Amino acid sequence: MKGTSRPKSNSKKVLVVEDDLGISEVIKIILEDHYYQVIVHNHGTGVLPAIRKNRPHIILLDLWMTGMDGSEIIKKLRANKSMRNIPVVVVSALSEGEAIARKMGADDFLAKPFDINDLVKIVDKYTSA
Amino acid sequence: MSYEDKALGNQVTRKNSIPQKKLGRRTGGKSSSGRKGGLAALQSEKAWGGNSEKWLAGRPEKDQTRLITRFRQQIQHTQKRAAALKYERDLRETILENTKASLAMVDRNFNFLKVNSAYAKSGGFKKHELLGKNYFALFPDEKYRRMFEQACSLGRKVTYPRILLPFPSRSEKETYWDLNLVPVKRGGKIAGLVISCVDVSEDVHSDLEREQLLSQIQKEQAQTARKAAEASRHASELDAVFMALTDPVLIYDARGTLASFNPATLTMLGFDLIGKRFTKVNKTLKMRLLSGAPASFEDYLFLGAIRGKPVTGRIFLITTKTGTDIAVIASASPIINNNRVTGVAVTLHDISERLKLEQQKDEFIAIASHELKTPLTTLKALTQLFRQRSARPERQADYQYFSRFETYLNRLLELVTSLLDVSKVASDNFALKRKMFSFDKFLEDLVNDFQQTETTHCIEVKNSFRGKIYADRDHLAQVITNLLSNAIKYSPQSNAIIIKTTYSPHFLTISIKDFGVGIPDSLRERVFDRFFRIKGPKGERFPGLGLGLYIANKIVKLHGGRMWVRSMEGQGSVFYFSLPLKEVAQLRQPAKK
Numbered sequence: 001m002k003g004t005s006r007p008k009s010n011s012k013k014v015l016v017v018e019d020d021l022g023i024s025e026v027i028k029i030i031l032e033d034h035y036y037q038v039i040v041h042n043h044g045t046g047v048l049p050a051i052r053k054n055r056p057h058i059i060l061l062d063l064w065m066t067g068m069d070g071s072e073i074i075k076k077l078r079a080n081k082s083m084r085n086i087p088v089v090v091v092s093a094l095s096e097g098e099a100i101a102r103k104m105g106a107d108d109f110l111a112k113p114f115d116i117n118d119l120v121k122i123v124d125k126y127t128s129a
Numbered sequence: 130m131s132y133e134d135k136a137l138g139n140q141v142t143r144k145n146s147i148p149q150k151k152l153g154r155r156t157g158g159k160s161s162s163g164r165k166g167g168l169a170a171l172q173s174e175k176a177w178g179g180n181s182e183k184w185l186a187g188r189p190e191k192d193q194t195r196l197i198t199r200f201r202q203q204i205q206h207t208q209k210r211a212a213a214l215k216y217e218r219d220l221r222e223t224i225l226e227n228t229k230a231s232l233a234m235v236d237r238n239f240n241f242l243k244v245n246s247a248y249a250k251s252g253g254f255k256k257h258e259l260l261g262k263n264y265f266a267l268f269p270d271e272k273y274r275r276m277f278e279q280a281c282s283l284g285r286k287v288t289y290p291r292i293l294l295p296f297p298s299r300s301e302k303e304t305y306w307d308l309n310l311v312p313v314k315r316g317g318k319i320a321g322l323v324i325s326c327v328d329v330s331e332d333v334h335s336d337l338e339r340e341q342l343l344s345q346i347q348k349e350q351a352q353t354a355r356k357a358a359e360a361s362r363h364a365s366e367l368d369a370v371f372m373a374l375t376d377p378v379l380i381y382d383a384r385g386t387l388a389s390f391n392p393a394t395l396t397m398l399g400f401d402l403i404g405k406r407f408t409k410v411n412k413t414l415k416m417r418l419l420s421g422a423p424a425s426f427e428d429y430l431f432l433g434a435i436r437g438k439p440v441t442g443r444i445f446l447i448t449t450k451t452g453t454d455i456a457v458i459a460s461a462s463p464i465i466n467n468n469r470v471t472g473v474a475v476t477l478h479d480i481s482e483r484l485k486l487e488q489q490k491d492e493f494i495a496i497a498s499h500e501l502k503t504p505l506t507t508l509k510a511l512t513q514l515f516r517q518r519s520a521r522p523e524r525q526a527d528y529q530y531f532s533r534f535e536t537y538l539n540r541l542l543e544l545v546t547s548l549l550d551v552s553k554v555a556s557d558n559f560a561l562k563r564k565m566f567s568f569d570k571f572l573e574d575l576v577n578d579f580q581q582t583e584t585t586h587c588i589e590v591k592n593s594f595r596g597k598i599y600a601d602r603d604h605l606a607q608v609i610t611n612l613l614s615n616a617i618k619y620s621p622q623s624n625a626i627i628i629k630t631t632y633s634p635h636f637l638t639i640s641i642k643d644f645g646v647g648i649p650d651s652l653r654e655r656v657f658d659r660f661f662r663i664k665g666p667k668g669e670r671f672p673g674l675g676l677g678l679y680i681a682n683k684i685v686k687l688h689g690g691r692m693w694v695r696s697m698e699g700q701g702s703v704f705y706f707s708l709p710l711k712e713v714a715q716l717r718q719p720a721k722k
Contacts, residue, residue, distance in 0.1 A: 022507030030514060064499065093502035095495065095549055113506035113542060116513045 012127040013037045015056035017047055017073070018091070023112070027060065030116050031123060047073050051083055057127045060110075063092040063100060071104040078105055087126040229328075231296070231306075234313065236321040239264040239277060251306075251326065253299035268297040280310035281319045291333055295326060305333035379475040380464070381407060385431055388472065397479065399450025407431040414447040419456065419484075421446070430461035434473040437463050444480065456481045491552060498549040505545070509538050536582055543614075547676045550607075551659065554683040561601040561687055568598045568630075568637065575606050576628065579613055586617050591629040594637055598708060604684045605708075611677040612641040612704050618671050619663065620645025620701060636690070636707045644701040653694060657682040681706075 014036045018024040021042060028038040041050045051059065059077075063070040070090060078084050090101035093112035101109040110122055225232055231248035235241055241259045249256045259267070265274055273295065280287040289295070289308040296306075311323040371378060377394035381387055385407045395401065402410050407430075418424045424445055433440035441460040448454055457477040464472040516531035569592055576588050598605075609628075616626045623644035631638045646665055648656060655661050660675040682692045689709045696702035 020503050020507070022504065023510070026507050026510040026514065030510065033514075093499045093506065095498065095553070112502050113509040116510050116517070119510075 011037070012058070013039060013054060013056040014123060014127075015051060015054055015059045016040045017050075017059060017070070018062045019043060020062070023062075027119065030119060034120055034123075036123065036127075044069070044073075048076055048080075048083075051077065051086070056086060058123060059086055059088045060091050060123075061088055061106070063090060063094055063097055071100065074104050074106060089122055089126065231326040231328075233259070233296070233324040234321055235264055235277075235324065237281070237319060239274075239322070242321060248296065248324075248326065251300075251304075251328070252294075252297045254297065259297065264297070276308075277310060277322060280322055281312055284312050284314070284319060286311045291329055296324070304328060304330040306330075376479075377477040379410070379477075381431055381473045381475065383435065383471050385435070385473075394477075397449065397455070397477065398447070414449075417446050419444060419446055430459055430475050431473050434461035434463045434475075435470055437465070437470050439463065447477075454481075455479055456484045494549055494552040498545055501545045502542070505538065505542055509535070509542070512538055532582075539582075544674060546607075547674060547680060550680045551676045554680055561604065561684075563599050563601050563688075565597050565599050566602055568592075568594055568596065571602065571606075572609070572628070572630075575609055576613075579610060583617065586620070586624050586626050588613065588626045588628060591627065594630045594632050596632075596637075596710070598637060598710070600688055600708060601684070605688075608681040608684050608706065609639070609641070611681045612706075615677060615704070616641050616643035616645070616702075618673070619643060623701075632710065635710055637710050638705055638707045640703050640705045642701065642703040647698040647700050647702055648694065648696040649698050653696060656694060657692065678704075 014031055016024050016027050016038060018027065018040065019042055024040040024042060028040055031038045039050070039054050039056065041047060061070045061073060070092075074088055074090075077086065077088065087107040089108045089110055090097060090106040091110045091112060091114070092101070094100065097111065098109040107126060108122055110119060225243075225245050228245070229247065231251045232243075232245045233241060233248045234243040240263050241261060244256050244259050246256060249259055252259075264277075276287070276289060287310045289310075291305045292308050293303065293305060294300070295308040305328070306326040307329050309323075309325040309327075311325065312319045313321045313323055371391045374391055375393050377397050378391045379387055379394055379402075380389045387402050387405050387407070387410060389403070398414060400413055402413060405413070416424055430440050430443065439460065439462045443459050444456060445459060446454055446456055456479070458480050459475060459477050461473050461475045463470045464474055512531055512534045516528060516535060519527035519531055521528075572590065572592055576590055580588055613626060613628075620626075620643040625644060627640075627642040629640045629642070631640075646663070648663060652661075652663065656663065657678050658675075659679045661679075662671065662673065662675040664670060678692075685692045685706045685708070690707040692704065692706040694702055694704050
């Protein structure tokens with residue numbers, strides 16, 4: 001339970017790009033429970049500088065945000081040599097979110113509302129390598 | 130005849146006195162010919178002056194000789210005259226007897242004096258049955274009496290044309306006659322009537338037939354004229370409708386050439402395509418499916434309808450002369466004349482606006498669903514978080530509360546998902562994501578998950594199918610979850626649900642059985658309708674939107690299967706759905722190698 005077998009100082013960084021404060025906060029709580037280092041970015045703008053600055057091990061990306069659309073972000077990210085290998089998991093409430101995520105080249109998709117175990121599982125999966 | 134001539138001559142020679150008397154007596158016994166003799170005798174007596182004996186008596190011999198000579202001469206003359214008269218009389222008799230006309234003579238009191246055979250026969254009598262009888266005793270008819278009296282009083286021939294049986298008749302046959310009444314005068318007085326009847330039935334009948342035919346022809350002419358007028362009215366009405374319709378109507382002839390169209394066609398399309406083949410019309414309008422794929426629109430419509438069956442409700446995109454894209458719903462009807470398809474009428478209806486509205490509705494629902502799900506995401510995650518954090522013996526109560534919290538949240542989420550699904554399913558904007566997967570593992574996991582949050586009912590699984598299926602996993606789970614939720618919801622008094630599978634080479638059939646309120650026969654078909662709800666035996670309402678079965682049925686149909694139900698009111702229901710396995714079998718072969 002709650003990843004007790006993990007080392008307490010999980011050095012893995014998760015960048016949560018999510019404009020809904022409630023969701024970003026709950027994701028932060030859940031992942032911190034699992035000793036992840038969580039950085040929250042609440043706007044569509046300034047995402048790339050935030051990535052560049054924080055160098056996360058994984059990005060959890062919402063699709064519909066004010067400022068910049070998630071798909072725009074992913075496009076730019078993939079075009080950047082130093083950042084193109086950061087795994088991106090799209091987290092969206094859109095019913096066709098999965099299709100969009102695949103189309104734009106995201107590594108995975110998590111539908112909102114999610115089961116918190118699924119959230120942890122998916123983050124573990126892309127950061128354990 | 131010659132015998133009578135001789136007899137008459139001999140008697141006159143042998144007995145000088147009153148030969149007419151003897152003659153009359155001798156021949157009197159004979160019915161008709163005797164009468165003829167009597168008549169002739171009367172006439173010869175008149176010629177003699179009626180006193181020959183007185184004339185000879187007391188004359189000198191020389192005178193006597195001279196007188197005898199003269200007498201002889203007179204006799205010879207009389208004989209000749211009598212013969213001539215006789216001849217004439219016989220001729221008349223012959224004519225009377227042999228004429229086709231029916232002739233009779235009556236006296237002033239209308240007793241029959243003479244009838245010819247034709248007359249008697251016409252009425253179905255024998256001559257002797259009529260002779261001497263009174264006409265009106267046999268044939269009491271005041272109308273004829275008046276006619277007879279009139280002829281007598283007028284004293285000249287009166288003709289009544291085309292009279293039905295104007296004589297004593299036993300015949301039932303409908304015959305028509307021209308009736309002539311000729312008064313016979315004697316001594317300036319009317320002594321009787323000659324009645325002559327000529328059968329004109331054939332004329333009358335043919336006239337009647339002609340009249341009937343004529344009236345029939347006139348009737349038919351009138352009817353045809355009426356029909357023509359009606360057709361013309363109908364045609365002008367149709368023409369008015371055709372012209373006034375705001376939807377385009379294109380009329381093709383049997384060979385697929387555009388014969389005519391209404392003004393709305395030109396208004397919508399902008400092209401004048403008259404005389405063009407349907408293939409050319411297609412090309413000009415760039416007929417295509419909504420997806421953009423080329424569609425031989427009228428290939429379907431024209432070629433479909435020309436076979437005699439209407440084609441309805443096909444949706445296409447077309448491009449007008451101005452370059453505007455229009456979505457149309459098109460139908461084609463065969464034009465049938467005398468059981469032959471002589472053309473096709475194609476109608477188009479612009480549904481661009483409707484499609485736009487539908488698209489807006491879809492967008493709205495997508496946004497609404499997204500907006501609803503966003504706060505639910507936080508709520509659900511927090512609830513789950515707190516439940517997990519309270520998973521300790523000393524916080525058992527909290528754990529229970531959070532579990533319940535989560536159950537209700539999931540129900541809320543299901544409703545939101547249903548609303549979204551129903552809009553997608555209704556707009557056929559519902560794409561399946563089919564994959565191959567093991568059915569038994571899938572079912573086991575699904576039921577285990579379901580059972581975890583289910584406290585009232587125990588779900589028993591009887592599955593013997595070990596193969597893989599090719600289906601949309603999430604949506605198939607949605608179907609089964611929905612059927613399970615319904616089974617539980619509608620069987621509050623029981624605690625068992627049975628899931629069973631059967632399969633054939635072609636189909637896998639899954640059934641979910643409950644022991645609940647059941648569905649009345651009359652409503653069985655309606656349970657798959659949108660927003661349909663079943664009430665409990667006491668009229669109680671069950672929670673829900675009435676969308677679950679509608680969506681489940683649609684999902685099964687999209688998989689190429691079908692869903693049905695068997696139910697006994699008060700005993701429970703069994704919902705079945707089938708999934709085709711044919712493609713699975715094909716797909717499984719290489720996987721086994």
